[in-house]
Amino acid sequence: MATESFGIGFVSCGFITRELHVPSVEYLPDVHVAGIQNRTRDTAADLATECREAGLGDPTVYGEGEVAALAADPDVDGLWVTSPNFTRVDVVDGAIDAIDDGASLRGIAMEKPVARNLREAAHVIDRIEEAGLSHAYLENWPHEPDIRKMRELLWERGRPAGRPYLARSQAEHGGPHSAWFWDGELQGGGALTDMLCHALAGNHVLLSDPERPDGDLEAVAVSADTETLKWSRKRYAQQLREEHGVDYESDPTDDYARATVRYEDENGEPVISEASGSWCYVGAGVRRTIELLGPEYSGQVVADEESSSVFFSDSAGNGEGWAEKQTATSGRMPIDAASAVTGGFVAENRDAVDAFRDGENGMLDLEDGRRILRLCMAAYRAAETGQEVDLRTVDLSTYTPPPARGRQRV
Missing domain, CATH: 3.40.50.720 (NAD(P)-binding Rossmann-like Domain)
Structure with a gap:
């Protein structure tokens, strides 16, 4: 070079x-x-x-x-x-x-x-x-210092009691910041593909044995629900039409999604990943809760609780925000300093650079990305049909989620 x-x-x-x-x-x-x-x-x-x-x-x-x-x-x-x-x-x-x-x-x-x-x-x-x-x-979630440390401690100290069997992740904010995110055809889906891909990836890493880099879990089934709770309502649909040129009254994408992935470990025991997310949250930025539970232990990361905050009155609050997905400019707001570090972006980029220098793939590679995307596709299929999807038999290679099948532009 x-x-x-x-x-x-x-x-x-x-x-x-x-x-x-x-x-x-x-x-x-x-x-x-x-x-x-x-x-x-x-x-x-x-x-x-x-x-x-x-x-x-x-x-x-x-x-x-x-x-x-x-x-x-x-x-x-x-x-x-x-x-x-x-x-x-x-x-x-x-x-x-x-x-x-x-x-x-x-x-x-x-x-x-x-x-x-x-x-x-x-x-x-x-x-x-x-x-x-x-x-x-x-995918920054597994690289976040708080999440990585929780995983490390629970697996290390909880292993004698038994492997963790349940991971829960919730991620929500007030809606995307760019027009293409709202377009199901351009984005590929809605809140499910935007938010749950984070939660599903994070849960998978939390539930996977750190001493088994080749994997010790098999995803066997997915159930899911999707809904449009806020943005298809007349007032908000009009806002999206004016700001982004999409018609959520006629062709909404999901702004809420929930998915449960059932895994089996190497002994055939059940392991569960629960993920939910939305574009409906009204608050200061992004709200997330990540949990990992095992036989005699549990851990939690609440990612929206900042140690520092500021307050602006309504008369002084008109202006641009400074925190990711901030939906207001007055009241009490978190100071999201050093988010590149706390959000895992430094760690994930260091991992990628080090791997590329050594001629190797990153800790998470594109095959991991494909596996998470397959879970997203299975979740859309489950929500569409109202039936659990058997990942051992289903063919999702040509599946397109309903929001991405072509939309009427305004």
């Missing part, structure tokens, strides 16, 4: 990149931002300026249709794909085509979810693996 420092090339510079992935680079030794590609070139240029001012690198800017150029940049060692779900196939195709033409990369890391459905996931993974590239699945 051109430098000893590992150069990250970001594909897209939306909220998750701008507020979490890029700031995490400050904490990564011998890592810099080498390039930024975005469909709106000016947005990429603005983020590149911020990187230079913060001492995070001197990234080259690329615009729409220039993923291949980013992949071919000699200062870029790995691509971090954080672009909208509907772009994933084109992004990977562009990057792999560049490699076929002589570009050199050490790996590709992809933000959750890996794709909109299992057809797209298969295409993406096949192309990356055929090119011989290392890969990582950017």
